[in-house]
Amino acid sequence: MKNSKTGQVLLPAGFALLIIVFWAVLTQYYRGLYWIIPSPFSIGKVFFSHPGLLLSHAIVTVMETLIGLALSVFLGSLIAIAMDRWKTVKDTLYPFVVVSQTVPIIALAPLFVLWFGYGVIAKIFIVTLVCFFPIAVNLYDGFRQVSVEHLRLFKSMNASPWQIFRLLKIPSALPSFFTGFKLAVSYSVMAAIIGEWLGGFKGLGIYMTRATKSYQTAHVFAIIIIISAFSLFLYGLVLLLEHLLLKWQFTHLAEYKDTSVT
Numbered sequence: 001m002k003n004s005k006t007g008q009v010l011l012p013a014g015f016a017l018l019i020i021v022f023w024a025v026l027t028q029y030y031r032g033l034y035w036i037i038p039s040p041f042s043i044g045k046v047f048f049s050h051p052g053l054l055l056s057h058a059i060v061t062v063m064e065t066l067i068g069l070a071l072s073v074f075l076g077s078l079i080a081i082a083m084d085r086w087k088t089v090k091d092t093l094y095p096f097v098v099v100s101q102t103v104p105i106i107a108l109a110p111l112f113v114l115w116f117g118y119g120v121i122a123k124i125f126i127v128t129l130v131c132f133f134p135i136a137v138n139l140y141d142g143f144r145q146v147s148v149e150h151l152r153l154f155k156s157m158n159a160s161p162w163q164i165f166r167l168l169k170i171p172s173a174l175p176s177f178f179t180g181f182k183l184a185v186s187y188s189v190m191a192a193i194i195g196e197w198l199g200g201f202k203g204l205g206i207y208m209t210r211a212t213k214s215y216q217t218a219h220v221f222a223i224i225i226i227i228s229a230f231s232l233f234l235y236g237l238v239l240l241l242e243h244l245l246l247k248w249q250f251t252h253l254a255e256y257k258d259t260s261v262t
Contacts, residue, residue, distance in 0.1 A: 053207075061227075076131075077139060079093060079097065081139075084144070112195070113199055123203070127195070131191065134184050154167070178246075
């Protein structure tokens with residue numbers, strides 16, 4: 001078991017190291033590639049020579065992403081709960097929830113800039129619009145997949161709607177919620193960057209646009225690394241939270257079953 005887990009870490013790390021070595025050798029012998037693919041050493045130099053500049057832009061993107069994610073979790077969960085609780089709300093809202101994702105975000109983003117300006121509000125709105133959909137749809141599907149037998153059991157015990165929702169539906173829908181949450185996290189940073197591409201004052205997307213226009217390819221690659229690292233960090237946090245909550249849920253359920261048997 002330990003060997004399997006070690007292999008899952010070492011194999012990707014070794015492959016990544018092999019790519020970096022090949023990349024470094026290729027750019028060392030073919031200097032003409034610098035304007036297309038800078039060497040790993042040039043990219044690393046960006047982090048040491050411009051740490052303050054990278055940090056100042058990264059803070060803005062991180063803030064936009066986290067606030068947008070928080071709003072999307074709140075909005076998506078609220079819509080899912082309302083659609084599960086009232087069929088009229090579901091019949092009314094569900095088509096609009098789907099339609100909100102049919103228009104490419106790159107087409108809507110200029111409108112948000114016109115409405116909210118070039119500040120962070122437009123970017124937060126874009127992140128929220130992109131991320132609330134997978135949370136709302138997956139959580140609603142999780143509510144729908146609750147066992148009918150369990151529902152009948154709770155109703156036979158005169159459980160209130162609030163007790164059914166708190167003790168049965170929420171625990172049953174948690175895996176579906178985290179499926180949507182992981183999708184939302186993987187989209188969130190990209191949505192913030194797209195919003196920043198359209199204009200603004202600070203942010204990694206703004207920095208990337210300026211570096212591209214200045215033909216500073218090493219800076220573009222450095223920004224891509226920061227974006228990827230931040231996305232992986234957020235995804236890892238969600239995986240950890242999912243593991244802790246679901247582990248607690250299954251442990252609690254097992255203890256309840258053992259107590260009921262004895």
